[in-house]
Amino acid sequence: MLIWAVLILGFCFFKGPREIGGSFLTVLVSVLHPKVLLLFALAGVYCAALILAENKLGLWHTTAIKETVYWFLGTGLALAGNATQATPNTGVWKQTVRRALRATILIEFAVNLYVFPLVVEFVLVFIVLAFIGMQVVAQHDPKIDALTPKVIDGVLIAVGVFLLTSFAAHAIFDLHGFLSRENAERVLVVPAMTLAFIPFVYLVAWYSQRELANLRKQFSL
DSSP states (O other): OHHHHHHHHHHHHHHOHHHHHHHHHHHHHHHTOHHHHHHHHHHHHHHHHHHHHHHHTTSOOGGGHHHHHHHIIIIIHHHHHHHTTSOSSHHHHHHHHHHHTOTHHHHHHHHHHSOOOHHHHHHHHHHHHHHHHHHHHHHHOTTSOTHHHHHHHHHHHHHHHHHHHHHHHHHHHTHHHHTSHHHHHHHHHHHHHHHHTHHHHHHHHHHHHHHHHHHHHHHHO
16 A cells, blocks of 8 residues: 555656646644644554553553554554544544444454455456556446446446455464464454553543634634
């Protein structure tokens, strides 16, 4: 995915360097805003404290460091960012819990546990990205006939079945390695870290709403 992201970004820069460059610079300036950096830094400190505590209790080991980093970059920072626009109530808790316990976590673990050679993965990722893009276009383009979305969904389902079948075959022939502590920890690290991140998300939402209320008072005055 990183290789394809670099290739697509390079193509966009080649086709429209000024437009893409200006948009990229705007996003970069927003990300480097002191308050945003402080938010992400506090999230990192909170997660580091969680990992140290779990490591002391024997609940986290260095074998799960890759999944932990992926979780922080892909889920932790997103939760922290979304919390700035959330209201500190039960809705925040429910949304975070649902995200932690979603079924796609098991699917992601299954797909990533046994991987194919780089060339095969490269082609599979391209097929999935291309058909997901076509799926989005088909949902919003009235000119596309009703059969096209079904064909696109069928291809994506076929790829998913192929990946899960391959995972099942590898797991059956390597049952001892599959039922190991390392694999159990790898699949549980995402929901466990997400649930443990709820207090931080709640505090961020509370502080954000409080700061917004103060700003409104200043404007009204």
